Amino acid sequence: MSTLPGALDTASVRDYLLGLQARIVAALEQAGGDALRADDWQRPEGGGGMSRLIEGGRLFERGAVLFSHVSGTRLPPSASAHRPELAGRSWQAMGVSMVLHPRNPYVPTTHMNVRLFHALARPGHDESDAFWFGGGLDLTPCYAFEEDARHFHGVCRDALAPFGADYYPRYKRWCDEYFFLKHRNEARGIGGVFYDDLCEPGFDTSFALTRAVGDCLLGAYLPIVERRSNTPYGERERAFQAYRRGRYVEFNLVYDRGTLFGLQSGGRTESILLSMPPTANWRYDYQPGPDTPEGRLQSFLAPRDWV
Amino acid sequence: MSTLPGALDTASVRDYLLGLQARIVAALEQAGGDALRADDWQRPEGGGGMSRLIEGGRLFERGAVLFSHVSGTRLPPSASAHRPELAGRSWQAMGVSMVLHPRNPYVPTTHMNVRLFHALARPGHDESDAFWFGGGLDLTPCYAFEEDARHFHGVCRDALAPFGADYYPRYKRWCDEYFFLKHRNEARGIGGVFYDDLCEPGFDTSFALTRAVGDCLLGAYLPIVERRSNTPYGERERAFQAYRRGRYVEFNLVYDRGTLFGLQSGGRTESILLSMPPTANWRYDYQPGPDTPEGRLQSFLAPRDWV
Numbered sequence: 001m002s003t004l005p006g007a008l009d010t011a012s013v014r015d016y017l018l019g020l021q022a023r024i025v026a027a028l029e030q031a032g033g034d035a036l037r038a039d040d041w042q043r044p045e046g047g048g049g050m051s052r053l054i055e056g057g058r059l060f061e062r063g064a065v066l067f068s069h070v071s072g073t074r075l076p077p078s079a080s081a082h083r084p085e086l087a088g089r090s091w092q093a094m095g096v097s098m099v100l101h102p103r104n105p106y107v108p109t110t111h112m113n114v115r116l117f118h119a120l121a122r123p124g125h126d127e128s129d130a131f132w133f134g135g136g137l138d139l140t141p142c143y144a145f146e147e148d149a150r151h152f153h154g155v156c157r158d159a160l161a162p163f164g165a166d167y168y169p170r171y172k173r174w175c176d177e178y179f180f181l182k183h184r185n186e187a188r189g190i191g192g193v194f195y196d197d198l199c200e201p202g203f204d205t206s207f208a209l210t211r212a213v214g215d216c217l218l219g220a221y222l223p224i225v226e227r228r229s230n231t232p233y234g235e236r237e238r239a240f241q242a243y244r245r246g247r248y249v250e251f252n253l254v255y256d257r258g259t260l261f262g263l264q265s266g267g268r269t270e271s272i273l274l275s276m277p278p279t280a281n282w283r284y285d286y287q288p289g290p291d292t293p294e295g296r297l298q299s300f301l302a303p304r305d306w307v
Numbered sequence: 308m309s310t311l312p313g314a315l316d317t318a319s320v321r322d323y324l325l326g327l328q329a330r331i332v333a334a335l336e337q338a339g340g341d342a343l344r345a346d347d348w349q350r351p352e353g354g355g356g357m358s359r360l361i362e363g364g365r366l367f368e369r370g371a372v373l374f375s376h377v378s379g380t381r382l383p384p385s386a387s388a389h390r391p392e393l394a395g396r397s398w399q400a401m402g403v404s405m406v407l408h409p410r411n412p413y414v415p416t417t418h419m420n421v422r423l424f425h426a427l428a429r430p431g432h433d434e435s436d437a438f439w440f441g442g443g444l445d446l447t448p449c450y451a452f453e454e455d456a457r458h459f460h461g462v463c464r465d466a467l468a469p470f471g472a473d474y475y476p477r478y479k480r481w482c483d484e485y486f487f488l489k490h491r492n493e494a495r496g497i498g499g500v501f502y503d504d505l506c507e508p509g510f511d512t513s514f515a516l517t518r519a520v521g522d523c524l525l526g527a528y529l530p531i532v533e534r535r536s537n538t539p540y541g542e543r544e545r546a547f548q549a550y551r552r553g554r555y556v557e558f559n560l561v562y563d564r565g566t567l568f569g570l571q572s573g574g575r576t577e578s579i580l581l582s583m584p585p586t587a588n589w590r591y592d593y594q595p596g597p598d599t600p601e602g603r604l605q606s607f608l609a610p611r612d613w614v
Contacts, residue, residue: 039592053591061591183570183579241612242586249587250580254570263490263561272490273557276589279549281555282369283585284360285346285577 003148008129008203010092013116014069016207017096018050020114020214021067024098027218031225032059041268046071047092051271059107059229061195063100064274075119076265083119086130090120090182095135096214097258099275100221104240106231108141108148108189109248110221111275113258114214115281116207131203133210134196137217138175140189142237142244143293144300148224149190153306156193159216163201163209171195176303181251189250189302192220240294243286245277252276312496314593315436315510320423321376323402323514325357327421327521328374331405332359334525338522338532339366348575350385353378354399358578362585366414366536370583371406376400382426383572390426393437397427402442403521404565407528412548413538415448415496416453416555417528418582420565423514438510440517441503444524445482446531447496449544449551451607455531456497460613463500466523470508470516478502483610488558494608495558499527547601550582550593559583 025036034057042048049068054060071092080086095115102109114135121127139152153172160167175194180187193213198206252259252275262272288294332343341364349355356375361367378399389395402422409416421442428434446459460479467474482501487494500520505513559566559582569579595601 055591064591141470169570183574183576246583249556253557254567260561267490269490270592273589274591276553277588279588281586282580282583284362284371285583 008118008131010118011114013207014094016211017067017094021052021065021096023123024065024218027222032057034058043070049271053274059102061101061103062278065096065098066271066274067096086119089122091118093117101277102307104229104231105142105233106228107225108139110137110139110284112137112217114210131199131208133198135210135213136175136194137213137220138189138192140248142241142297143274144296149306151223152192152220155216155220157307159212168193179251181247187303188247190301191303242279242281243283245280246282248277249280315425315438317423317425318515321401323518324374324401326402328359328372331372333527334529338529339364341365346605349379356578360581366409368408368410370508372405373578373581374403393426396429398425400424408584411536411538412449412540413535414532415446417446419444419524421517438506440505440513440556441481442517442520443499444520444527445486445496445499447555449548449604451603456613458530459499459527460522462527464614467500475500488554488557494555494610497608498610549586549588550590552587553589555584556587573586
């Protein structure tokens with residue numbers, strides 16, 4: 001365990017994140033029956049990560065649960081465009097990030113991320129540590145099951161309820177706005193919750209809320225996996241899944257700020273692109289009939305109140 | 308044929324582009340034995356396009372030869388960031404854009420584009436029409452054949468030679484710099500030529516150079532198609548092709564200015580994304596042995612002088 005200087009108890013966040021990764025990995029290995037592969041790495045400029053990933057599994061065709069903790073001695077101006085007063089400070093960033101692409105097209109893809117950014121006060125300056133938490137989880141189905149969407153959002157709502165009734169609706173809307181493909185006029189999935197820049201309630205409450213988000217992933221997702229993973233499927237469903245995965249690729253490479261910032265700032269490409277599906281297809285002007293299961297996805301993805 | 312006001316003979320450019328599209332389509336249909344599908348469209352704000360495309364063909368698994376000619380009455384400031392004096396003028400843009408993804412992994416993917424942008428002088432203002440041509444062609448192989456790279460670059464060099472000996476080396480370097488995946492430290496393919504903002508030699512010479520670029524595509528590409536399209540391949544080569552197509556997706560969605568500007572400015576998504584391959588795969592930390600045909604691609608892609 002590395003303890004870094006600063007007034008905030010970021011070592012506890014690191015401990016929490018490592019525990020969260022371990023719990024999720026254990027649960028996924030039990031659910032899928034395949035071990036996740038470990039790949040740890042160091043960042044020359046400071047810090048590193050522990051990647052846990054699977055490819056070609058029975059349940060998960062591709063997926064990863066990544067822990068990273070990176071740090072630097074001088075925050076580049078590009079990383080603090082909205083807070084120019086932080087440029088030049090020592091900083092650290094830590095988080096767990098997860099994407100799962102199941103093999104069965106009836107089991108939705110899911111994504112979860114929790115993270116802390118921390119810029120340290122400089123000794124001798126009249127300033128304090130700056131920090132913010134961010135995170136969220138969301139669900140991307142190929143086939144429309146209202147019951148799954150209601151369950152997923154219900155768990156998200158319950159997780160945030162202890163912090164105030166307005167968090168879930170705000171973070172749900174933020175998620176709908178963030179995971180949106182403008183060029184398709186289409187949501188990436190049925191959403192969930194998303195937040196960033198959380199510091200206003202203070203470090204302890206922001207951390208507690210972030211724990212609630214991380215901790216709710218397994219309860220939000222695994223019951224859906226259990227419910228759908230034995231549904232028979234054939235070539236038709238696999239073809240539609242590959243087509244929908246193209247949308248996932250489009251979102252992540254065109255819009256996702258974390259992906260783009262990572263790729264452009266010299267992040268670890270193979271880790272960042274573990275969010276990519278194992279395969280993706282493109283097909284010109286594909287319009288499934290409105291009364292087919294594939295055609296019903298379109299209206300299902302339109303943001304709405306699920307709980 | 309639409310003739311727009313202005314001192315420049317842009318109607319001739321339109322005629323050339325329509326003829327170029329027709330010639331390329333006819334040659335591809337003859338080479339592949341499959342007809343291209345026609346899909347014409349109108350743009351509500353002005354102009355439209357004629358798409359010619361193929362999916363699931365014997366020779367081309369996915370490909371398109373697109374003509375578009377769009378116009379507007381007020382150039383948005385975002386479109387003229389480098390030439391703010393053009394904001395608010397009437398404008399038109401026309402071009403032919405082509406991407407071909409062959410089925411056989413030994414036949415390289417190719418891309419060609421020629422285009423004209425034209426901002427009209429406003430009546431009663433002391434100003435003249437502004438225009439610039441752009442374009443290029445490049446080759447993206449999965450397997451390394453020096454003979455193919457030398458042929459392709461030789462045709463490009465010969466096409467530009469009548470305009471001066473420095474055009475080919477400059478545009479070759481520009482191509483190497485443009486089609487580069489920074490996050491992979493890797494070129495998209497073996498290059499070709501690329502240029503933009505061409506106006507300095509005057510309208511007639513810039514147009515003539517652009518014709519030379521468009522006209523050379525078939526001679527640069529079809530001999531390679533003929534040489535490679537009967538090479539037997541199996542699952543190994545198809546898997547590597549799908550993996551390499553992932554790089555094509557990464558380049559086009561993360562870096563390609565035309566793609567990103569089109570998607571972000573409300574362009575016609577289905578046309579823009581005809582550059583996507585039919586399928587693409589991602590695989591964690593894939594490192595083919597250096598002595599395999601797949602491993603040899605890496606060093607083959609490092610920019611070098613081919614002619």
